[in-house]
Amino acid sequence: MLSRMVAELGPWSWWLLGLLLLGAELLLPGVFLVWIGIGALATGVISLLLWESAAWGWQIQVLVFAGLAVVATLLGRRYLSKSDLVTDEPLLNQRGASLVGRTATLQDPIAEGHGRIRLDDTYWPVLGPDISAGTKVRIVSWNGRDLIVEAA
CATH class of the missing domain: 2.40.50.140 (Nucleic acid-binding proteins)
Structure with a gap:
């Protein structure tokens, strides 16, 4: 059933997965599914361009998705870890x-x-x-x- 749905949706299946992950982030605490969802959306963009290519099989798509999810996670962590915020109470919880x-x-x-x-x-x-x-x-x-x- 899942393979049939992916075949019918084509490259839009990555977009659907990305939007589901972004929606799940709203329900679950933390900021982790956002980066995986961004990886899925980016894979969807690439799939729109390469869907007709014979080399763009599901195995390559999964590898690209995994790589993009890792890259998005690392970039997101670097972006969010910047703690150069200036506060008027630096010892508030100390x-x-x-x-x-x-x-x-x-x-x-x-x-x-x-x-x-x-x-x-x-x-x-x-x-x-x-x-x-x-x-x-x-x-x-x-x-x-x-x-x-x-x-x-």
């Missing part, structure tokens, strides 16, 4: 990094390099030299989990 430079009072003393401070409504684990509780400290960096502090 709360620990946004705390660097602030001062706080030690809630628990730093003993053997580990302690705890309270900033706003959150307790943060800190690393630094041994310092007694109640001492003012300055946050100098963040390692992804702990804030690194020094005496202020």
Whole structure:
């Protein structure tokens, strides 16, 4: 049935596949089927030009489609991966990094390099030299989990 439909539609079968893939992209999350759909549409354009050629068999069409889909995917990833966006909140989702430079009072003393401070409504684990509780400290960096502090 599928081969009969492809034979009847001719080069338009690639266009149909491309449009189905682009439509599926609307239903599925992510941006992946777009590039495969573009590969199918490009194969459809080539098929319109070469459909009567004896060398343009289904095997060649599938190879051209696969190659164009890979090229479209690679170009699309390169285009979308450009992250030169300028934002007024570069540390928006990096709360620990946004705390660097602030001062706080030690809630628990730093003993053997580990302690705890309270900033706003959150307790943060800190690393630094041994310092007694109640001492003012300055946050100098963040390692992804702990804030690194020094005496202020």
